[in-house]
Amino acid sequence: MAYHTAVYLALFLPLALLAYQLAPKKVRWCVLLAAGYSFFWLISKGLVAYLLGTTLFTHYVGIWLGWMKLRCRTEAEQAPKEDQAEIRKQYKRKEKWILAGGILALAGVLAWLKYYNFFAKNLNALMEISGSTALLPAKDLLLPIGISFYTLQAIGYMADVYWEKVPSEKNLGKLALFLGFFPQIMEGPISMYAQTADVLWEGNSLKGENLSKGSVRILWGLFKKMIIADRLYVLVRAVFDYYENYNGIVIAAAAVAYTVQLYMEFSGCMDIVIGSGRMFGVTLPENFNQPFASRNAAEFWRRWHMTLGVWFKTYVFYPVSVSSAVKKWNKFGRKHLGKYLTKLGVSAIALFPVWLLNGLWHGPQWNYIFYGMYYFVILLGGVALEPVRSKVLKLWHADEHALYWRIPQILKTWVIIFAGELFFRANGLRAGLRMFESMFREFTPQKLWDGTFLGFGLDGADYLAIGTGCLVVACVGMIKERKLLGEEGLQTLRTPVRWALYYGLILSVIIFGAYGVGYQQVDLIYANF
Amino acid sequence: MDTLMKILNEIDDSINWEKEKAVIDDRLLDSFGVITLVSELEDAFGIEIEASEMAAENFNSAEAMCQMILRLKEK
Incomplete structure (x- = not known):
């Protein structure tokens, strides 16, 4: 259930x-x-x-x-x-x-x-x-x-x-x-x-306001899960389970598809969970905050599976950071190695258990451990390169909030996320490494439109539903990110507009949800962790 | 307070430490910055900051840090 x-x-x-x-x-x-x-x-x-x-x-x-x-x-x-x-x-x-x-x-x-x-x-x-x-x-x-x-x-x-x-x-x-x-x-x-x-x-x-807001949140979760995630599941399974048959753009697209599937599925489930809690008047902590707007891997982990990140920060990262061993290292380092190397050493000592445990927490597989270590290296690299980044910003007189700086950063973060999720979803570490390597072979973008992707169990209408669904989610994400509707959200809209959106949401789940002949009910991914 | 302000400005002089009230909540200082700050504060004030003190409300402003330092010095 x-x-x-x-x-x-x-x-x-x-x-x-x-x-x-x-x-x-x-x-x-x-x-x-x-x-x-x-x-x-x-x-x-x-x-x-x-x-x-x-x-x-x-x-x-x-x-x-x-x-x-x-x-x-x-x-x-x-x-x-x-x-x-x-x-x-x-x-x-x-x-x-x-x-x-x-x-x-x-x-x-x-x-x-x-x-x-x-x-x-x-x-x-x-x-x-x-x-x-x-x-x-x-x-x-x-x-x-x-x-x-x-x-x-x-x-x-x-x-x-x-x-x-x-x-x-x-x-x-x-x-x-x-x-x-x-x-x-x-x-x-x-x-x-x-x-x-x-x-x-x-x-x-129970209160009417909580029941209605909870219901809308649940519907929004169903929209993400049933229109987007459950469709992408078909494509993802077709490629990841038979990865030996594919390379180049197909593997890259499957990695992107899995990342989107996982986000829509997990955040959609969280919408249902938080909506259910809201109906009882219970405010559960949020787990996602527009993760694809992140400018680096550290920010991504502050926006993705946030409660796990906060748990590791509170109960592993900080206790390790202020442990007597780290304090001793800190004293020794500042005396003999300088501030930069000391900070790097402390960061490495505090980050390593967090990311080893994060990988292990997801399951007993080497690819999860690899996934944890992948982020450990990237985050530590971020700390190591921080002075370089600051110097570049100063040298070019660049504004780090300007679009010309932010967009390449966001795109770079997407590449990091997609590569990480490729290993996360792969059927074992060996398969993940093989898929990663094969991505660079026969990279022919034409496959995106020559009909290759119609052979994975999805037709043109499915891709249209996925694309439109993602566009809607992205627009909602942008509205939230820029706080265009304020704290009150949909409540600020006029009643007819609000109800048009509610009906649109209900009808889109009923009409475009992935169920019926040809589809199977897809289990929740994170329920297995 | 002067010693504290000197340490804070050495950690990050782009933050207006006198006025800022949400250094952690607004992510002006990240976790790595907090760790560095902790060891500086311990050395300068002869206190021990334990994991239980690692909460945003203790580091959100210079005033909050000052209160934490005074409390820990009394221990």
Whole structure:
């Protein structure tokens, strides 16, 4: 029951809304929680035990940390002033161990379920090369849907309690709801406890404004998914699954097509998710902010899968950056190497774990690890070349906000994104490398219009629907980027214009959506991560 | 405050540190700049800035940084 299916949109969501509104305010959180666990059960059956186990464990660690903090405060208050700092230091050390244990346990479960077979396969291959027999047998491990998302939320909550950003939650139900809100279970967005826990708990009545805005957002998501992404899926699969048969422009076009497919699919799903949340009066964090308007790879990652980026920045990048090892390097570097090399070294140390984990988070495949390392190198290159960029700007008296400077930068970023997504989608790293290399062979642009692309399961009308759909999405993106409609968005338009747009959206999904004979329902890509 | 302003201007003299209230939110200073700033502040004021302090509200303005420094010095 994915979010774009009729079962979810026409049955599950309306029933959940109805039950929520009919329930007394005090127990509405129970309705949301029951809906979350039912949703999980319908998708993953008994694997719901993992979500429950994670919730209980996270609750316990939170309580433990909270208790330690209370004891620390009490003991410090009662102790002589000169001993207080030492008491706090001792408790901090103990709390650090509790947090580390909590993170290791949750990450350990994720690693076991997600990476055991990958690790075993690679270790066995190494053993075979050295002439030994296989060491680790493959196991039949079932991965609960959404584990990569709710595990990050749980780790974030524990760290926030440790840092005293939020108090430890005594109410198990509230924490369970934070980890198991049904619109977020499959693909995020990854929210922090302070962002959604309270509003989920409040149980405010449904409001007409929220219902209508939520519905429009859901329709917009369906537009992206059904008109563009599900059509591009046909072309992408045809090329990526039989990549040996293609080269040059076909591979390049497939890389672009996959990037667009992934964006329309994932951001479309996020529109449905955020729209669903909005209907209950819950504002979920945004995950996309016109990523194709980015001028460099760093900006791209601030606009693409934003909640994952914020999570890595908050819980990996900054903690590594201010760790004692990095601080020591910083001191040593500034004394012996100068500011530039020191900054480069710190950036490398802080970025490496972020991008290794980012690659691994997406799945147990070498091409995902390569994808992570690809961005590590590009982002580090960006830091390394920053002085050169500044000098060029100064030398040419160039205005970095002017179109002549911005457009080439945006186009350069597109090339970086498309190449990255080629490896991301490829059926393994070897296939990705082969596809990348074959892109430079027999690069004949004529194939774009000589009918070659009509052999991939899409006809002229499909390409027209994709092109028009992309144009509409690009126009909406530009309006948002330039804030042409202000904060109120569509509400600023006159009623007849607004309703014409609503009807246009509904009719375009009904008429141009990719379903019926010849199409198959396409699973959500990120639900598999 | 003078020492802080000197450090901030050394990090990036194109930012109007006296007036700017959203250095992080408006992305005038990126994460790498923040890391460099952290080590400068630690050295200059003899404080320890932990990961829990790495929040936009602590670095959005010179005033916010000043408050954070005073708070950490009291610890």
